[in-house]
Amino acid sequence: MVYVARARLHRRRANVIQTLKTVEGLDKIGVGVRLFVPPWQGKESLEERLRYLGVLRRLDVCATPWLKSHWKAFHFAPFFWIYGRLLKTAASVYTRSVPISLSLTRRKIPHSLEIHDVAAIHRTGALEPVLAAYRRGVVRNLFSISRAAAQMLIEHGAEPTRIHVCPSGVDPAMFRKIQPFDPRRLKSPHIVYVGRISRDRGLDILERLSTLDCCRVTVVGELQDPPRHSPIQVVPFVSHRDIPKYLEEADILVMPYQRHLPHAASISPMKLFEAMAAGRPIIVSDLKPIREIIENGRNGLCVDPDDPEGWVAAVQSLRANPDLALRFSQTARNDAATYSWENRACTIRDVVLRNSGA
Template structure:
């Protein structure tokens, strides 16, 4: 029997990144709602431990996951689409976040949705004209941005406002609510954390500056770049399975999000780690970029700082130390903010969107 909801992804289980975390948790939440969802992924190596992989990604419910050779990136999506043409045409909803797959689906007349994460990349690769054509023909039912900033960028690119919707990333509220709550003592002399991919465009030089200035700091994640020097206050820890991230967040009080303006997707980002840190009750200090400003309100549920101003970051940490009671209140407000971004809420909004309801306040206005 054909599934009602077919999700097509190019994330590789053997090399998981944030895009696959979002995909898997969205699919798990859709399945929990009874959506009849099937997820297709590229092939995995022989003997790959799919069950262990899903557990490591924090997936606790059964999902219909199907890695297939025909969806290998090298084929560009055509073999898969042709082999599964009947299933795709019968499905109530076909959904992908891969522009190349969207183009194949449009060429075959398969109605579908495309989730857009990197608006600048679409423009740089010249993919926007094809999307506009597919929207006009109705083969592309709509675009789903992950932030209002991303939606605004698509509107500036000439996409009709009624065809662009917003659906931010989410968080496993149950897993991250289990992180022990902070106390004022934790914030009086806080340890700062960065959990995620470590690179210069994600603020590595700034993080080094903080450690050199005496801020106790732990970086957890895969490293695209290495620190320029060793620092007594800087602890480097390897990447952990996504299911272990709550335990890593429990090791500190401040969650730093020093995304730089030259990060490829800085203009439209909706970082999972932001929602996770807030749901864990950690005080978020983040770069003052438009997409992050949609979630973090400076001085209310976190602190916003110019991305490339080390003195301002040190000042924000000093502000926490000086008034730990106010910092604790901001952390708790952040936890309340995150409560609206559970994966189940995202799945409900996605189902409502595919049924024709608006997905953002801007669309409903």
């Protein structure tokens, strides 16, 4: 399989980690993958970058300058001049980049496309060309990141039988050594959010929670909007391989995404699956794609993202019901195994290789 990506390995972004973990998962189940990416900045070797991003296997990664952003206007022409024969003869070609997909389509190279943000693709005018290529069979398979994203594609005319839901994943092994959740700590819980936080990702919710006398709130990542007044502790971005130890320190994990977040309609955040694998009680925004993973009252709590007091009530509910919080955490941890990168890779392998005739 050939995977063509635009992920820059020096960036600590979810799309970079998700791409690498997908390739690593394919490698673990015996699918050889050659991954093309743009060059990364800095002097680190490939092995050092992969280790920093939590990837321990040696992957076949080819860095090529012809995938840099400034070649997008030229449909990445030099890349296809150099590697066109390889792409045309590969057992299968895979990408999660719509510009790459459109460039593959221009050259009539069959491939599979993984889609995350349907609304953004539609806004840019690229959705109809993608679906036209899909109807012609150049895009052989569409992998949607959530059932909500799949439904959006169907509403735009995609054939349901050729859309395959493939949520983000997690490496459960990364979390096996962390200490179990201790419900007694809910008397004064440590509430943690991992990643970039802004108003549209729920900073107002975190600020409200940080005003509670019983709690402390930590963001492991970056405040993209300045806080108004609250004492939120910020731990700057850490290596992805170190995420488990910060989740281990949490008593409650929160994901307060707002409805007006651009990709809220189809989101499938990696941090959600990592929170589940960490075995901590989770409070999430009551958004359609999130409810595909978190069932309110079974493996977590879903709260109206527009209701800060509802989030306060959810925290207080966990504090008042430690046995319930423990049950949520254990159920979520068991559920996380379903979303391993290897399971995700099996879905991709079974669909892509079967439909490519390999």
